Amino acid sequence: MxxxxxxxxxxxxxxxxxxxxxxxxxxxxxxxxxxxxxxxxxxxxxxxxxxxxxxxxxxxxxxxxxxxxxxxxxxxxxxxxxxxxxxxxxxxxxxxxxxxxxxxxxxxxxxxxxxxxxxxxxxxxxxxxxxxxxxxxxxxxxxxxxxxxxxxxxxxxxxxxxxxxxxxxxxxxxxxxxxxxxxxxxxxxxxxVAAGGEGDRVGLRGGLLLTEWSGLLPWPGMYGLITDLQERFTATRVLGSCALSLASVGAGRATGAVLGGHYNPWDVLAGALIAAEAGCVVFDPDGVAGDVPMGGLGVARPDVADEIRRAWQQARARAADAAADDGATADDGATAGVPGGRVGTGEAEAAP
Known part of the structure; x- marks a missing residue:
């Protein structure tokens, strides 16, 4: 068109x-x-x-x-x-x-x-x-x-x-x-609007990461990523809307967003475009920048995108190792090592 x-x-x-x-x-x-x-x-x-x-x-x-x-x-x-x-x-x-x-x-x-x-x-x-x-x-x-x-x-x-x-x-x-x-x-x-809001803050310290549950469950590496970023003095929030999470990063109200669970195209396409057009980096779980990855999606300010990507990759790797040690499947890696095992019940579907 x-x-x-x-x-x-x-x-x-x-x-x-x-x-x-x-x-x-x-x-x-x-x-x-x-x-x-x-x-x-x-x-x-x-x-x-x-x-x-x-x-x-x-x-x-x-x-x-x-x-x-x-x-x-x-x-x-x-x-x-x-x-x-x-x-x-x-x-x-x-x-x-x-x-x-x-x-x-x-x-x-x-x-x-x-x-x-x-x-x-x-x-x-x-x-x-x-x-x-x-x-x-x-x-x-x-x-x-x-x-x-x-x-x-x-x-x-x-x-x-x-x-x-x-x-x-x-x-x-x-x-x-x-x-x-x-x-x-x-x-x-x-x-x-353009990426680099938040008072033109540089780095992760004092920043804000947005994420979403995979339905009722955490996604593989979710807890590890939150803990890692917390140690870098970056807070985490769950808004309950994938679209708002992504768009908020584009508007400069959050440092980045990571969606590591299941979601559908209608959940993320608009928000990811808004973030990308604001100058954010869009990437997948392997750290590959692209259009709109549908097997895990991250968006972040350019100055912190690599750091968030690495933290996500490391958290996923630790979750996979923990799942293997516990004899769990790859999909159970989100809660492997968490007291009580799985959190919540039901299939991991996109947040409604």
């Missing part, structure tokens, strides 16, 4: 996110809410579905040739051969689902890795004829929403043949919009 087209795409996404913010703040979970999806603590509410339905309709009305993939209802396309909406298969709840369901019954895009997550941004589903594929998380932080806590966002990203092109993360309760267009920088409420 041309630069002008991407500007129009961002404008539509921003307006849809603003509507979602107003709708979410005017609502509470209704009768029968919340419902469990993949397992205990993996919530969906009627408000999630209402918001996704509205955003999907707004995007397809503006761009009928595009593809929309949402967390709750899967994939739908623009006008089909009969002029009506063209969907791709029914999901487990009767909603639409893209071809190829992931292990939790959720949408799995082309190029998915063995855990159901995409191998890289380049493997994401793409619309034909130069169109965009949109990824929607109607409420990123549903658990926070259910309990009446902040840390709730709306995340909308657009992908084209060149990767992630447009990103919007709207902080619902602060009514704050983080946005980016590939190659044009990042903004918060229309004001340009």
């Amino acid at each position: 041309t630069g002008r087209d991407l500007g129009a795409a961002l404008a539509v996404a921003e307006e849809a996110a603003r509507w979602a913010q107003r709708h979410i703040t005017s609502r509470r979970p209704g009768p029968g809410d919340p419902e469990e999806k993949a397992g205990p603590g993996d919530w969906v509410t009627s408000v999630d579905r209402e918001v996704e339905e509205h955003i999907r309709a707004a995007l397809l009305a503006a761009f009928p040739g595009d593809v929309v993939i949402g967390e709750e209802a899967g994939r739908s396309e623009g006008a089909g051969p009969d002029g009506g909406e063209q969907a791709a298969g029914a999901g487990p709840d009767g909603g639409e689902q893209a071809a190829g369901a992931g292990p939790d019954g959720g949408e799995q895009a082309a190029g998915a890795g063995p855990d159901g997550a995409d191998g890289a941004a380049a493997g994401l589903a793409q619309a034909g004829d130069g169109g965009l594929t949109w990824y929607i998380d109607p409420i990123d932080g549903t658990t926070n929403f259910v309990h009446g806590l902040p840390g709730v966002s709306v995340s909308i990203a657009a992908v084209d043949a060149g990767g992630v092109a447009v990103g919007v993360v709207h902080d619902v309760y602060r009514d704050e919009a983080f946005t980016a267009i590939r190659g044009r920088g990042a903004r918060v409420d229309g004001v340009a």
